Structure formats: structure tokens, C-alpha cells
Amino acid sequence: MPLNFDQHAQKGNQFLNQLLVELGENSTKESAQRILRAVLRTLRNYLTMEENFQLLAQLPVAIKGVYVDGWSPSAKKKGESKKIKGFLAEVIHEEGIASWKDFSNEDEIYAAVKAVFRTLGKFASEGQMKDVEAVLPEDLKQLLRENNVSQKK
Template identity: 35%
Template sequence: MSGTGYPTFDTTVDKTNRLLKEIEHAYGWPKDRRNQSYEALRAVLHALRDRLTVEESAKLAAQLPLLVRGVYYDGWDPSKVPQKMGKDEFLRRVRGEFRYDVQDGMERLVQTVLQALRQYVGEGEWEHVRASVSRDLAAAFPA
């Protein structure tokens, strides 16, 4: 657990670190590559955020840990959403923000990040998000 002296901050730092560790563990990345797992999380969050409507985006963000929510909203322009993206466009968008080479390609990276995020999002909201994206992209979402 982090030691900022503020329980809310300590909790969100701890949750964010656990989420990043889950991504790292899935790839066998050592902790010293934390920036790589952060960039994976950021790239997927931004592509997803820009695919959703403002209302759906806000509902999803409300369920994320506070620190992750900040990453989600960083640089967001709600006047430019939703952007229509099928799976291929979504993967290209993630690739554009993720500068590292990754084993098994972008689709596995997206699935890994979504799986890590899944633990923070309620079943109903997760299904709303899945229903808001194209059918081929929804297939990448863990059930």
C-alpha cells in the first residue's frame, strides 16, 4: 500500500498499481517496465473513451479507480465523440498511442487491458459498453 497519508489517494494508487501489475503479469514484463503497462492502459482507455458517447463514457469512468479515471479523461475532447471505430480501426488507434513492440499483437494487448479493467466495472455497465461498440470489437471484451 502506498503511503501518501491520505486514504483515498493511497487506495487509488494501490488499485492502479494492481491493475498495471496484472497487465505486466500477463506479458511477463518486469516491474521496471511499469511505463509500458501504463502506456498500454492509457492507449486502450483513450480509444475506448473516444468510441463511446459522452454519457456512456461518463458512466464507465465513474466506476474506475480515481487515478485511472484521470488517465481516462486526460486530453479528452467531448465535442469529438463518439468516433465510429470497428475492431481494426480501434486496434490501429491503440497502436498509434502504444510505442512498444508487443508479443501476439494489439488484439491481445487490448484484451489483456480490458480484462484488467473488468474487475472495476459492474456487470450492467460492462454490458452497456460492449453494446456501444461494433460487434467485431465487442468480441474482444471479456465476458
């Protein structure tokens, strides 16, 4: 079976364009890419190996590449914070020095994380998003619940 790279690129762009919509009119494609990468890298540290692979299976191929870039699944998980502020701090750490371009305060980081979660919820099944929620620390479940990401209608 031949691979259709154009189709994979199109689906990846659909994901990114949806994220741009979720982030709002002041966002750029470059900032959406940075934010997506940082949030996915942080999220994967909070999920079990099984949940990481199940979520990955539902993402467009191009987004899978972003998700696994630089990942060493056998390495010790870093996501140890049980609080939303810790998760947000890890997102900033993952984005590195470029974070000053995207965020000027904690509210903007929080809004960006929620935008990524909403976008994930549009591409992954409701059941998968419920599974993701189930393995997150209690305080972090709020990120999914606030947007009803794990409770699609």
C-alpha cells in the first residue's frame, strides 16, 4: 500500500488550523506549532505508556511526529506535578526561550493548554479523551473537564 504523504500533510494542517482557531485571532502558525509541541511533550510525561500509544493512534501522522519527536519512552517520566501550575510550568520549560513570544502571563499559558486539549478532543474519540482524563492527576483533570473535551455531545 503506497503512502499518501500529501493526505498526511493535509490532515496535519487541518489539526494545526483547528488549533489556530482555538488559540484565537492573534495567534500565528509558528506560535501554534511551538505551543502544540510544548503541550504534547508535557502531556506525554503525565500519561501511562499505554495511554500515550492509544492517543497517538488517533492523531494525524504529522502530529504523531510532533508528539514523539525527542521522546525516549524508556526514560523516567518527568511529569510529577499534581497541580495545574506545575503542568503549566513544564509547558513553559518545554517551549524554552521562545515562550516569551507566546505568553505574557499564566492566564495565557492556561488558555493555550486548553486550546490544545480542545483540538485533541476534536481529533481523538470521546472514549480516548476520557481515558486520558482518567490517568491524569485529579487537579489536572480540570483542564479537560472545563472544555468538556472528554464529554463530547
